Amino acid sequence: MFRYLLTVVLVIASATAGFSQKGLYDASQEWPVKIDDGWFTARTLTFGPYSTSSRKNGIDRNIDLSFIKSPQHAFNIRVKGQEQDILIQVAQAAHIAFSGLSLPSFLDKMPATALFSYIGINAAKNEPLKQWQLILKDMNYLELNDNKPAGVLRSPETELRVTANNRFGAHNSYENICYEFHLRKQVVAAVVTGEHPRVWMSADIERNALQPILAAAIGALLVR
Incomplete structure (x- = not known):
């Protein structure tokens, strides 16, 4: 009897180890992703009710990157949908460039030369003066x-933790990286980047003001 109970415990632990809320990955919460890679148009993506514009190289003056002295590989896009039109700036910079910001400890402990991806997001239309940042x-x-x-x-008022895993790829690999967005203890959105992108959005925030911000962050990850 003890051996049977131990086996059950080990099976459950093995099935749940390393990953957060599996309920998000229900088919009802997955948004279809379509890639438009036309002959005469730049690459764009549609995911659920949102779509990305094509990439524009450089820095858009409407998003403040003045604290980054030497941003690298900068480009900007827009994510549109649900009556939103959100400007997004993407760039890379060394950790030292973020010395003026308060960062979570796991980021702040990185070497000064470590590269971070910085994604600045102009807020949705119902919060026009707010800017979000994904680091x-x-x-x-x-x-x-x-x-x-x-x-x-x-x-300035809200923070979501972002984790990354290879649950849709091979163990010990960088295949099909999946980013999860955690609001408190709930996983509210996820995106698999790469050649075969996938997107999930929790039904709990279908009418929440946070949804277009998550969509903007996901759009940036899909095209970067």
Whole structure:
């Protein structure tokens, strides 16, 4: 009897280890993703009710990147849908460039030369004066195996933790990286980047003001 109970416990632990809320990945909460890679048009994506514009190289003056002295690989896009038109600026910079910001400890402990991805998001139309920022570090495959923290999506009033895993790829690999967005203890959205992108959005925030911000962050990750 003891051996049977131990086996059951081990099976449950194995099935749940390393990953957060599996309920998000229900088919009813997955948004279809379509890639438009036309001959005469730049690459765009549609996911659920939202779509991205094509990439424009450089920095848009409507998003403040003045604290980053030497941003690299900068481009900007727009995410549209649900009556929203959100401007997004994407760039890379060394950790040292973020010395003026308060960062979570797992980001702040990174070497000064470590590259971070910075994604500035102009808020949805119902909060026009607010700006969000998504800051991500590069992940190694051991961190992906365990769904470790990858970054933070935040505004002056709200903060979501971002983790990254390879649950849809091979163990010990960078295949099909999946980013999860955690609001308190709930996973409210996720995106698989790469050649075969997938998107999930929790039904709990269908009419929440946070949904277009999550869509903007997801759109940036899909095209970066």
